[in-house]
Structure formats: C-alpha cells, structure tokens
Amino acid sequence: MLTMRLEDMALEPGMRVLDLGCGRGRHLHALYWNEIPLDVVGVDLSHGEVKAAFDGFFQLPPPEPHSPLRSAVLSAGDAGRLPFPDNSFDRVLCSEVLEHVPDPDAVLAEIARILKPDGIFAASVPRYWPEAICWKLSTAYHNTPGGHVRIFKTKALRDQVRKQGFTCFKRHWAHGLHSPYWWLQCALWEQRETSASVRLYRKFLEWDLMEKPWLTQSLEWLLAPVMGKSVVMYFRKVG
Template sequence: MQADQSKLSAEQPDAAVASENVASANDVTILDANLSGWFLESGELFTDFPIQPEDHVLDVGCGDGGFIGFCAGRGAEVTFVDIDEQKVKETGRRLRDSPARGTHGVVSDAAPLPLPDNHVNKVICTEVLEHVDDPVNFLAELVRVGKPGALYLLSVPDIASETVQQKVAPSLYFEKPHHIRIFSREDFLRLVGDAGLIIEKQTCYGFFWSMFWAFFWTCDQDLSAPWHPLLQQWGRTWQTLLSMRDGPRIKQALDQALPKSQVIIARKPE
C-alpha cells in the first residue's frame, strides 16, 4: 500500500462525531453515535457528562467543533482551543448565532494553555493525547484550568483498533504529527489518575469506525466525499444491522470487542 500524504492531511474524524460527509451518503453515523452514548436528548454530551446552561465548557483540540457545538446549543459558555487557526475561526463563525452564553476561540498548542487557573467546570479532550509530545504535562494543563470539582471527558484511540491500524495503515499514520503513541487501557487509567483526577468511569465504543478506517486505506481517496463504494456499502450494512431487532445488542458486543476509542470521565477533587 502506498502512503499518500493527502490521506493524512487532517486527523480522522472522531468516532463519536457524525461526519457530515459520511452522513450525506448514509446517516448511520448519527444513529451509531447516539447508541454509543453521544449527543443525548437528556442534554448529556456523553453518557454521564451532562451539559447545563450554567456550565463553562472547555474543548481542547476542538477540531471541527462537533462537541463544543453541542455544548453551545445547550446554552453553556464555551471555550474552544485548537492548534489549527482556521478550525478555530470556522468554529467561531458557526457558533456566532448559537444559544451559548459566551464563545471564546483560542489558537494554542496547549503547552501551556493561555487560560487562568480554576477557570472552567467542564473539560473535553478527545483523540488528542496520542498526538502530543508530553501527555503528562499536557494533561497537567487541563487539570490546572479546571475548577475544583470540574468534570473531564477524555478519550484516546483504543489499543485494539490501533493494533489493526498498525497492520493496514501507511506508516505515516504513526508518525508525527499523527499518532505517536498507543495507550493501553491500563496506561490511560494511570495517566489520568497520576494527574490527580478521580476516575468515575471508563468505557469504550466505535466498532463501526474501527472497520471504516481499516477499509479506508485501500480505497485510495482523501478525507472528502464522495466516498468509495466500499465505504458507502459498509455504512449501509451497519445501518441495516442497527435497524434489526438485535442490532443495538450486537453493536454493543462488537464495540467491546473492537472499539475505536476508549473514554474516561474523571473529576478534579474539590
């Protein structure tokens, strides 16, 4: 397989975020995200991570702004940080007319975060730690800016999916600025615990996306629509499964067997 720089010119869409391009061919991504626990009608961004209008939510590594957009829609004050200035600008434009109490875009590599101590009460950092040179110091910055009692939603790629990617993805996928480390579930727990956070929950999800990215590399296309027929067919197959009587239960079993991501919800001590 030949490695094409254009294939890795942007970080792959997070497994929880309904990619507009994929959804345009098949909205299974939205359904899969909901069944995984994301974007719930209860107001939870993820199961057990509720967003309220009185919250001040920080998203570090906001990317295209899918998560912080949900929080803005809930009326929270939102601060979104990314190293990519264009992504910060585009997210700011999208949130301009949202119900958010306030919107603050920050261009930064978070080393350090240009924010004061004890500043926010909800912190999101998804699919970022695998990219950074020093995850210990990076996470220490996230802890510093959280208020006592702040709730953290953290995720990294799961070792099961990354092990498959090591066999099928171009070598560039595991070179800077892409994935420069793989976290076992024990490693991830230890990293978060050693940062001084109290772990409340660890889970995983994302079989659909594990398979999507395993298939992606043989399709010889970049990260934009129209998608290769193989990827479209995979979306239709998954949607058919989820529509069947036992579909959600089968999804749950497969999410445990080959998850794309592992998630920790943790709290800063009072």
C-alpha cells in the same frame, strides 16, 4: 457524531466548559446547542480547524428566541501552555487529542491546573488493539504530519491521569462500526482516496449518521464494547 456522552458530564446551567483540541467543532457545537445553557470555549492548535469550527456555527439554526443565554469562544492555542487562570473551568473535554501531542503529561498537567476542584475531565483516545492493527497495516497512517505518535493502553492512560490528581468514575467505548473503515483505509492507504470500497464504506457511515436506523444503531451498541475505535474515560478532579 459524538465520542463523549454529554449526559455523563453532569452539566449544569452556566458552567464554563472547555473543548480542548476542538477540531472542526463536533463536540463544541453539541455543547453550545445543548438544552443546558453553557459558556463553551474551543481551543485547537490548528488555526484552520478553529476557523472551520467558527464557520460551523453559521451552518446551524440559532438558538430559539428567549432561550437561556449561552456563549461560545474559540482560539488557536497550545494544549501544553493554555492561556487560562487556575481553576477557571467546570468541565474539560479532550477527544482524540492526546495520541497526537509530543508530551501528554504536560497537557494533562494543564488540564488539572485549569479545572476547578471536583470538576469533570473527559478524555478519549483510539483503543489499543484496533489502533495497533492500523499501525501494522500502514506505516504512513501514523507517519503523516500531525498524525498519531503513540498508542495508549487504557490502564496506562488512566494511571497517567490519576497522577495529576483525578479519580476515574466511568469508562465506555465508541464507534464500533468505524474500526473496519480505518482498517480498510490503512490496507489501501495509497489508493484510499479513489478506492470504491473505501468510498462505499464512508457512504454507509454517513448514512448511518444521518438516518440512525435501528439496525445499525443496534450493531453499534453490540460492537462498541468489542471493537470500538475509541475508549472514553471520565475523571473527577480531587478537591
């Protein structure tokens, strides 16, 4: 389940792409197995998440023999202090990360530093009003260790990124079917692991992810602009 649209990243063969806050590797794996051969790097603060992303490479088939060369490197690291030289990446993705970090401006400054002039940066965060409902339904939702520490308004985040020397060229929303799932979890926070309602909705989302039936895909297309859980913005670094 991808939040970013890789087709909006203007990827080209041989580009070096960073998935910052890669988690268990959903975007990292998609980049590696993309038909366009890339050199991908995944960084996450959690060593456990990095190990899970690494293990994920062995759960998928290897590239076809004689396919164009590609590479993947993973590391645990702090998004506010990245161990990369200036202007060393062509593209950077940062999906559902900035709402977790104590100093988003420090992370954005690092992204601006390591991204090449005219490079593209894609960021996604929880959309303001669906996220605000989650916060109202459950204080534990945003008080768990490693949880969300802020809610972004789209314009405010866009302006924060622009101050680092970027221009925004595209925006869209994602995961319209997921907002009710999170509202349900927050409403039943203490019982969410055992709730039949939460379990059934999770199975529905898993079925949608695997089968991609036209009905739910159409519903997602209709609902994402209205109640998508995430907002995604694409920026270009001013040369």
